[in-house]
Amino acid sequence: MMQTNLDNIGILYVVATPIGNLEDITLRALRILKAVDLIAAEDTRHTKHLLNHFDIHTPLISYYREKEAERSEELVQRLLTGETIALVSDAGTPGISDPGAVLVKAARAAGITIVPLPGPSALTTALSAAGITDGTFLFLGFPPAKKGQRQKLLSSFVEAPWALVFYESPHRIDALLADVLTILGDRQAFWGRELSKLYEDLQAGSISQLLELATGKRNRGEFVLIVQPGSCEEEKKGENIEEILLWYQENTELSLKDVSRRIAKDLGLSRSQVYQKALELWAADKEES
DSSP: OOOOOTTSOOEEEEEOBOSSOGGGSOHHHHHHHHHSSEEEESSHHHHHHHHHHTTOOOOEEEOOGGGHHHHHHHHHHHHHTTOOEEEEOSSBOTTSSSTTHHHHHHHHHTTOEEEEEOOOOHHHHHHHHHTOTTOOEEEEESOOSSHHHHHHHHHTTTTOOSEEEEEEOTTTHHHHHHHHHHHHOSOEEEEEESTTSTTOEEEEEEHHHHHHHHTTSOOOSOEEEEEOOOOHHHHTTTOOHHHHHHHHHHHOOOOHHHHHHHHHHHHTOOHHHHHHHHHHHHHHHHHHO
């Protein structure tokens, strides 16, 4: 049965939809999608295929990222007049690296009841196949598209004791893997691609092995990349500070201050000592060039 609201205010249902295999939709999701007054979809064309497959004829309205704020106001007003609305993204659970959070926040602020329906998620699907035994992870969504910003993000999690989980598009996966290798080292990792689809691809190995698999290929389907925590001291064992500083200068876009902070933490040295050494080396390198 549909929930009822005694104040004659509508209810917003947050409905998870399949990430690939249409059989993964829940019976409850099908019932709600049939019963609501309106379905707010990230891409109505995409959702229409799902609805046609299950013979659902509920009206659709588009709700995509570029129009989230504007469309949220309209949908909240419709909810306040008593309409029931189901929010869906193209695949998986709305609001997790997909549009939806803006509407949910606005609806809650307006006193509207929100009912989340559990269901498919690329995040949990990949994690279930990764074998992370300690059960802890940090989900970072899609990393920045620009290399410098992406490297800065990665550098802030060098010491993180948890697995790092990213979403990434097929045309940027090799760039992400290359930056992970540069900033975090050759850690163990796992990717899930085309999850629940015909050409599902699950790969485990070192970052360098996954990078080799991704480089020069026409990758298809979005990736969930899981990077295991590692020890930076072990990765840099046997190298002197001059070599490490020069390596960072040549292979990253991190600032001198960020590099000094990271190396000092990795090697248990004074940050001011490392910074002073970096100034000397990088200044000498500029004079030679």
